[in-house]
Amino acid sequence: MYKDALATILDDSGKAAVSRRSFMMLGAAAGGSLLLRPGGAQAASKVHSAARIVIAGAGAAGLAAAAQLASRLDGARITLLDARKEHFYQPGFTLVAGGIKESSYVVSTTREYVPGGVELVEERVAEFDPEGNKVVTESGKSYPYDFLIVATGLKLDYAAIAGMDTEQIGNNGLGSIYHSPAKAEATWRAMSNFADTGGVGVFLRPGTEMKCAGAPLKYTFLADDHLRRRGNRGKAEIIYNANNKALFSVPIVHEKVRMLFEERGVKVNYERILESIDIGKKLAVFRTPIGPVELQYDFINVIPPMRAPDSVRNSPLRWQEGGWAGDGWVEVDKHSLRHKRFANVFAVGDVAGVPKGKTAASVKWQVPVAVDHLIATIAGKESAAVYNGYTSCPLITRLGQAMLVEFDYKDNLVPSFPGVIAPLEELWISWVMKTMALKPTYISMLRGRA
Numbered sequence: 001m002y003k004d005a006l007a008t009i010l011d012d013s014g015k016a017a018v019s020r021r022s023f024m025m026l027g028a029a030a031g032g033s034l035l036l037r038p039g040g041a042q043a044a045s046k047v048h049s050a051a052r053i054v055i056a057g058a059g060a061a062g063l064a065a066a067a068q069l070a071s072r073l074d075g076a077r078i079t080l081l082d083a084r085k086e087h088f089y090q091p092g093f094t095l096v097a098g099g100i101k102e103s104s105y106v107v108s109t110t111r112e113y114v115p116g117g118v119e120l121v122e123e124r125v126a127e128f129d130p131e132g133n134k135v136v137t138e139s140g141k142s143y144p145y146d147f148l149i150v151a152t153g154l155k156l157d158y159a160a161i162a163g164m165d166t167e168q169i170g171n172n173g174l175g176s177i178y179h180s181p182a183k184a185e186a187t188w189r190a191m192s193n194f195a196d197t198g199g200v201g202v203f204l205r206p207g208t209e210m211k212c213a214g215a216p217l218k219y220t221f222l223a224d225d226h227l228r229r230r231g232n233r234g235k236a237e238i239i240y241n242a243n244n245k246a247l248f249s250v251p252i253v254h255e256k257v258r259m260l261f262e263e264r265g266v267k268v269n270y271e272r273i274l275e276s277i278d279i280g281k282k283l284a285v286f287r288t289p290i291g292p293v294e295l296q297y298d299f300i301n302v303i304p305p306m307r308a309p310d311s312v313r314n315s316p317l318r319w320q321e322g323g324w325a326g327d328g329w330v331e332v333d334k335h336s337l338r339h340k341r342f343a344n345v346f347a348v349g350d351v352a353g354v355p356k357g358k359t360a361a362s363v364k365w366q367v368p369v370a371v372d373h374l375i376a377t378i379a380g381k382e383s384a385a386v387y388n389g390y391t392s393c394p395l396i397t398r399l400g401q402a403m404l405v406e407f408d409y410k411d412n413l414v415p416s417f418p419g420v421i422a423p424l425e426e427l428w429i430s431w432v433m434k435t436m437a438l439k440p441t442y443i444s445m446l447r448g449r450a
Contacts, residue, residue: 046071046073046074047072047073047074048073048074048075049073049074049075049076049378050075051077051378052076052077052079052144052145053069053073053076053078053079053145053146053149053374054079054081054135054143054145054149055069055078055079055080055149055151056082056125056128056149056151056152057081057082057151057153057349058080058081058082058084058110059087059088059151059153059349060090060363060442060445060446061151061153061349061350061363061366061367062080062082062149062151062348062349063080063087063110063113064363064367064445064446064448065149065151065348065370065371066078066080066114066115066118066448067113067115067446067447068368068371068448069118069371069374069375070115070116070117070118070448071115072371072375073375073378077119078117078118078119079118079119079121079145080118080119080120080121081121081124081125081135081137081143082120082121082122082123083123083124083138084110085109085110085122086107086108086109086110087107087109087110087112088106088107088180088181089105089106089107089439089442090212090360091212091360091434091438091439091442092105092106092439093106093177093181093184093215094177094184094212094215094218094219094222094396095434095435096177096188097175097184097191097219098188098191098219098396099188099191099192099222099226100399100435101435102185103182103185104181106184107181113446113447115447115448121143123139123141124311125137125138125152125311128148128311128312128317129315130315130317130341130342130345131316133146133148133344135148145344146344147345147346147374147378148342148346149345149346149370149374150312150317150345150351151347151348151349151351152308152309152351153349153350153351154306154307154351154358155306155308156306157208157304157305157307158176158179158302158304161274161275161276161302161305162275162276162277163276163277163278163279165279166179168279169183169186169187169190169302170183170186170187170189170190171186172279172280172282173190173193173194173282173297173299173300174190174277174279174300174302175187175190175300175301176301176302176304177215178211178215178304187301191219191223191299191301193299194223194227194236194298194299195226195227195229195230195232196230196232197232197235197298198227198234198236198298199235199236199297199298200236200237200239200295200296200297200298200299201220201223201236201237201238201239201297201299201300202241202284202295202297203216203219203220203223203239203241203300203301204216204240204241204243204272204273204300204301204302204303205241205242205243205303206243206273206274206305206306207243207244207305208306208307208327209324209327209329209358210303210306210358211359212358212359212393213248213358214393215303217240217247217248217395218395218396219301220238220240220266221260221264221396221397221398222396222398222399223238223301224238224265224266224398225398225399226399233265238265238266238267239266239267239268239295240261240268240269241269241272241273241274241295242268242269242270242271242272243271244270244271245270245271246270247261247268249356249411250405250407250411250413251411252424253395253405253407253424256403256424257395260397269286271288271289272286272287272288272293273286273287274286274287274302274303275287277300277302281296282296282297282300283295283296284297284300305327306327307328308327308328308329308330309328309351312328312329312351314328316342317330317331317339317342317345317347318331318353319331319353324353329353330345330351330352331353332346332352332353332354334355334389335369335386336369336370336373336383336387337352337354337369337373337387338370338373343377344377346373346374347370348363348366348367348370349362349363349366352366354389355389355409356389356391356408356409357390358391359391359392360442360445361390361391361392361406362390363445365390366387368385369383369385369386369387370387373385388408388409389408389409389410390406390407390408391406392404392405392406392407393405394430394431394433394438396431396434397426400428401426401428401430401431402426402427402430402431402433402434403423403426403427403430404416404421404423404427404430404433405424
């Protein structure tokens, strides 16, 4: 069922975009550029402190923060709170749902990445009390802190889509790449059936902020390519429903994707947000400026609204006003990741209320900055570390090729290899980074080896 990534690019891409010599030179550095480039903080000798530091959430951001704090502090009590025992390599979910990797590729355990000297408590935070400098877990146990790092990730709000039933993912043409490794694999089976028969494929993104906003586009491209490879593209209609007036938040990337969709016959509808679904009838209803619009489908990839977890949304930590208030993102300064009202609180990763940054690469740039500011406060100093909004998206456009899109808060393209890897070209080397190089560097990030 699954193709080895390297075999795919050698057998199916038709050509290599860079020489094998160039790949050998860039291979180790490529993923490192996306995940392991410095975020502005500099290595320093250990700081002695008896500070109590609580990290809420042991996903990529929480584990990376724990590792860096453990390596830079001596004597601090660091407590990591998360109920989930499994660790998911979430950048790989699209690869599983695209038939490129097996579900086991994205699953490991949380405990194997917890550094020495850090206490892992397998409970979820139920209540944040920043005025009282404590958090309370679901069992009712209280954990006081001197510093708090919120790294809870986000909530997939499938319940906001009327008629949606996550148990049915993989059946009757229903897919959703984000839910879990098992459901990503089930989505692959549903999409593969669609590629075998054709019909109407419906793709979309939600009206909220979301993790890896390029993922819905990648999956649309993958479906198109699987149809072509099976000789069934002429039997299929692919429809992509954008939540606003753009396909991507960076204007030049939007235009490139628009041109590729036009070239490959992907129909685009703008300002459409999935409101409800009838799984039995294979009918999706979208909210639009002119009222509800129905779309019949044979396959649909449902991307749910994404919001801060309820414990954050219902806490004083959330933005109190503005565009991020409704979904509960943590109110932090976008450059330091420090909370704007509670100076001993930081937020990193998906839950941070900043204009960009819900990707694994952003986590690696955010964490050193937040940690540096936290440690500077302990030491009675000020940190000059700055997060500039760096985000990267290896945007797969077909099996064997991808565009390596890297940008910042100002929507500037910030390529890591100017003159070697053009950010808006479909390249083999960018595919290799996504399918082979990123996971090892991601694991290095979790272990604090930056």
